[in-house]
Amino acid sequence: xxxxxxxxxxxxxxxxxxxxxxxxxxxxxxxxxxxxxxxxxxxxxxxxxxxxxxxxxxxxxxxxxxxxxxxxxxxxxxxxxxxxxxxxxxxxxxxxxxxxxxxxxxxxxxxxxxxxxxxxxxxxxxxxxxxxxxxxxxxxxxxxxxxxxxxxxxxxxxxxxxxxxxxxxxxxxxxxxxxxxxxxxxxxxxxxxxxxxxxxxxxxxxxxxxxxxxxxxxxxxxxxxxxxxxxxxxxxxxxxxxxxxxxxxxxxxxxxxxxxxxxxxxxxxxxxxxxxxxxxxxx
Numbered sequence: 001x002x003x004x005x006x007x008x009x010x011x012x013x014x015x016x017x018x019x020x021x022x023x024x025x026x027x028x029x030x031x032x033x034x035x036x037x038x039x040x041x042x043x044x045x046x047x048x049x050x051x052x053x054x055x056x057x058x059x060x061x062x063x064x065x066x067x068x069x070x071x072x073x074x075x076x077x078x079x080x081x082x083x084x085x086x087x088x089x090x091x092x093x094x095x096x097x098x099x100x101x102x103x104x105x106x107x108x109x110x111x112x113x114x115x116x117x118x119x120x121x122x123x124x125x126x127x128x129x130x131x132x133x134x135x136x137x138x139x140x141x142x143x144x145x146x147x148x149x150x151x152x153x154x155x156x157x158x159x160x161x162x163x164x165x166x167x168x169x170x171x172x173x174x175x176x177x178x179x180x181x182x183x184x185x186x187x188x189x190x191x192x193x194x195x196x197x198x199x200x201x202x203x204x205x206x207x208x209x210x211x212x213x214x215x216x217x218x219x220x221x222x223x224x225x226x227x228x229x230x231x232x233x234x235x236x237x238x239x240x241x242x243x244x245x246x247x248x249x250x251x252x253x254x255x256x257x258x259x260x261x262x263x264x265x266x267x268x269x270x271x272x273x274x275x276x277x278x279x280x281x282x283x
Contacts, residue, residue: 005220013215015241018248020207025083030200032080032188038201040076042208044180047173047217054169063167064174069169071158073179076212077186085144094145096236098152098229099159100126103232106160112227121271125236128264133153159223161256168220176213233268240265 030038079095086094158175165171182257187194224230 003222003225006218007226010215010219010222011234011237011241013211013218014235015245016211016215017135017207018238018242020203020211021080021083021246023249024200024203025037025080025148027034028195029072029197031190031195032084032206033186034196034268035200035204035207036077036225037187038196038204039080039208039212040073040176040179042205043213043216044173044176044208046209047169048051050214051169051173061145063165063170064172065161067172067241068161068175069157069178070182070185071154071161072175072181072216075151075158076105076179076271078147078154082151083145085141086148089165094148095155098149098157099256100232102156103159103228106156107228107232110228113182117139117271119241121268122233123268124271125265125268126197128236128240128260128268131260131264156232159235160228160276162223163228165220166244168224169217172217172220207265216243227264236268237265 021035024035027030082094162168162171226234
């Protein structure tokens with residue numbers, strides 16, 4: 001139950017990030033570099049406050065890693081810059097395809113092998129993702145496609161690193177704190193394009209403090225109970241959740257295609273998780 005609950009909350013947070021980013025960048029209320037910087041800084045502040053209030057200032061420098069901080073920063077930066085010119089469907093397909101490839105490749109290299117029902121669930125979820133994304137996808141520019149693919153690789157590595165962490169909150173806090181170091185050069189090289197508004201600032205803070213900072217801490221908790229293959233699979237649910245959020249929050253049209261593909265994605269994820277539960281119960 002803990003695995004299911006933390007995984008669901010984390011996926012909702014990931015989908016929330018996509019919606020907040022699209023809301024902020026689509027209407028030009030903030031630039032990509034500023035959105036990334038505010039997102040990481042507000043996430044670091046929020047997590048530090050949670051640490052101070054809940055653990056009486058417990059030291060957390062020994063948790064997380066510089067590699068975790070670098071991959072977190074690269075994911076956030078490439079994600080924001082890619083969505084300046086990518087269509088939402090194309091961006092999601094590139095991102096989660098890249099995450100899948102990264103995490104599954106590493107898992108297979110390390111000797112993880114899925115059972116039959118997990119493969120079935122994965123195939124169902126991928127089929128649903130293709131149905132959801134491809135008809136509305138537009139040909140991306142090579143630069144934007146490369147940015148989103150790089151974001152997916154960075155997030156895949158960050159997720160894999162999370163499996164080694166014994167204290168999810170401390171590790172996430174430390175990674176966010178370290179990632180702020182890279183914000184300064186990012187803003188420096190983007191100074192000519194910097195622009196923001198109160199609306200953009202609010203969206204970036206919400207993305208950083210809530211759906212990123214706290215959401216990623218919860219994701220690290222979930223990863224302790226998921227294999228790398230399972231961790232890759234469940235993230236396929238994010239585009240479907242984001243599509244539903246777009247209907248509710250962005251007044252996007254809900255089509256039969258969206259509904260059916262969303263059911264396929266979520267159903268495939270549940271089938272695979274059931275396979276994991278059955279394998280664990282029988283061992």
